[in-house]
Amino acid sequence: TGASLFMVLQAGLAALLTRLGAGEDIPLGSPIAGRTDQALDRLVGFFVNTLVLRTDTGGDPSFTELVTRVRETSLAAYTHQDVPFEYLVEHLNPTRTLAHHPLFQIMLALQNSPESKFELPGLRADIELGRTGTAKFDLFFHLVERHDEDGRPEGIGGAVEYSGDIYDAPTVQALFDRWIRLLAAATAEPDRSFGTIDILTAEEHRVTVDDFNDTALPLPEASLGELFTRQVSMTPDAVAVLGEDAGLTYAELDARANGLAHEVIACGIRPGDAVAVLLRRSPESVVAVLALMKAGAVYVPLDTRYPAERISHVLTDTDTRLLITDDESAAQPGSETTRSIRLTASSHTDADPGDPGVVVSADGAAYVMYTSGSTGVPKGVVVTHRNVVALAVDPGFDVRVHERVLLHSPVAFDASTYELWVPLLNGGTVVVAPAGDLDVPALERVVVGRGVTALWLTSSLFDVVAEHAPGCLGAVRQVWTGGEAVSGVSVRRVQEACPGLVVVDGYGPTETTTFATSHVVGDAYAGGPVVPIGRPMANMRVYVLDGWLRPVAPGVVGELHIAGAGLARGYLNRPGATAERFVADPYGVVAGARMYRTGDLVRRGPGGVLEFVGRVDQQVKIRGFRIEPGEIEAVLTGHPGIAQAAVVAREDLPGDTRLIAYVVTDTDT
Secondary structure, three states: OOOOHHHHHHHHHHHHHHHOOOOOEEEEEEEEOOOOOHHHOOOOOOOOEEEEEEEEOOOOOEHHHHHHHHHHHHHHHHOOOOOOHHHHHHHHOOOOOOOOOOOOOEEEEEEOOOOOOOEEOOEEOOOOOOOOOOOOOOEEEEEEEEEOOOOOEEEEEEEEEEOOOOOOHHHHHHHHHHHHHHHHHHHHOOOOEHHHOOOOOHHHHHHHHHHOOOOOOOOOOOOHHHHHHHHHHHOOOOEEEEOOOOEEEHHHHHHHHHHHHHHHHHOOOOOOOEEEEEOOOOHHHHHHHHHHHHHOOEEEEOOOOOOHHHHHHHHHHOOOOEEEEOOOHHHOOOOOOOOEEEOOOOOOOOOOOOOOOOOOOOOOEEEEEEEOOOOOOOEEEEEEHHHHHHHHOOOOOOOOOOOEEEEOOOOOOOHHHHHHHHHHOOOOEEEEOOOOOOOHHHHHHHHHHOOOOEEEEEHHHHHHHHHHOHHHHOOOOEEEEEOOOOEHHHHHHHHHHOOOOEEEEEEOOHHHOOOOEEEEOOOOOOOOOEOOOEEEOOOEEEEEEOOOOOEOOOOOOEEEEEEEOOOOOEEOOOHHHHHHHEEEOOOOOOOOOEEEEEEEEEEEOHHHOEEEEEEOOOOEEEOOEEEOHHHHHHHHHOOOOEEEEEEEEEEEEOOEEEEEEEEEEOOOO
């Protein structure tokens, strides 16, 4: 390629920085002699200038192509080396700060001119790098070509100067080692894409991929209905569901669910058929879900607050054959054309007709839950019995802690999966909160009044509780929170008010069945402003990968990919979207394993725990709900008076995130 040694080093460093998350436009500083006129060659003076060499690493080039780009850019820069760096800064006028050097923060210098011999009788002189005790740049790679006495190359030596406020010695050493490893691989196979070069050592790969995901535990090979029946046989007289007025024992809940399951089957429902549930939160809603699991039907939750268009879309998309509702909810527009069963508090209270005996596979669909779609159309996530079982029997849910779990999330929100099945499959009690949204006083009444021992709170609600009534969690043993970044300040407030309470940050998209990772916060949280999302739960695997699906180095931001027993089947009737987000798992321990591309950016922090950083797209979360701004924009632009729309999330007050829509009206209407 006609490139110099320096250009190869520059290309390798730029490629490494891209792989470490620095982007695809890499500016590096480099000193240049500045003696462009031969008349200056023998003149004593300081003519050195600083060049800013930008490297475009985009497009996944081979190393040969990248070196060619570097050569072209560098030669063009050399022709303008007379332009003083100070003039360049003044002309471009970048935002100045005392925190870092302008235009570039990494300097690369290669001393390749022959060393002059300076000898006196009895005295030997060597060139040594000066030490000032300060760092002008975040990183300064100062390299020197070495030659033997005959002028033959002996390799490259040098030193790295770094800012101690940003780096420590082990980090810089690891960075330098990765640079050497990448250069060795790239020069051995120059036509290979630099993105495919593994920059981790074998030990680092083992720790981040294998050891971190050593979570496998045995799982029961049974459906949700079967496992509940087993629990009934063990604790028939224990309270399974506790409502506002009365409760149901496990035996009573089983009998009522059996009765409804027989009625559902009598309506012609077969295993795998979709049955929607449009009910207010109540003990009857628990009966309905359990009955559908026994009948082998696929549960489709409908929120009573859904608009008619949304209900109609869900019913059509799932090909729902039956609707379970009550007199009050049946009036909801959008469901009028679907055959229905109406429940009351006295429904199926006669003698137990016995289990319907439907054989349901653990890999059969248990429910379809809809999430926001970027195209304006919600996507239905198909979750299997095995997925829910893997969540419910996770040892992180200590049965002694989860004696009474509060069911208060909207039925179409996947946190309700935890609130329902963790207690029911472990002998606990589902405490059903009153219908409707709970404000803090109402939450306090139900938590204290009914002896709730464990519950889930979205991070937004957790913040409100922490600020206004942290003491209401005093008798609670464990609270799981998440859906958005969890505030360290809120955690400290709650811990101060409730010393015995354990706070857990639970993370996971709907596509991975509620929770994929968790982080148990210590007794006295002393971490940063945002609580980590932790480590994978039992039977889950998580990878932090770059754009080439390679594991990133510790501390480097990458996209979180999730695999394991909680991974959903995919999106209903959306094979394209399923193939895009559910991809082959190159690190799976079983053949054909898949992983889910979350779109969440994370990094491994101290101790290896995962820290949430942001999103790769425009998706936002508000009060735990995933929202695609594109879905709202599509609805707005569907109005004849609106030509363009843009939706953004704004947090004008801490913890108060709102969606703001900006529109351009159509002047022709």
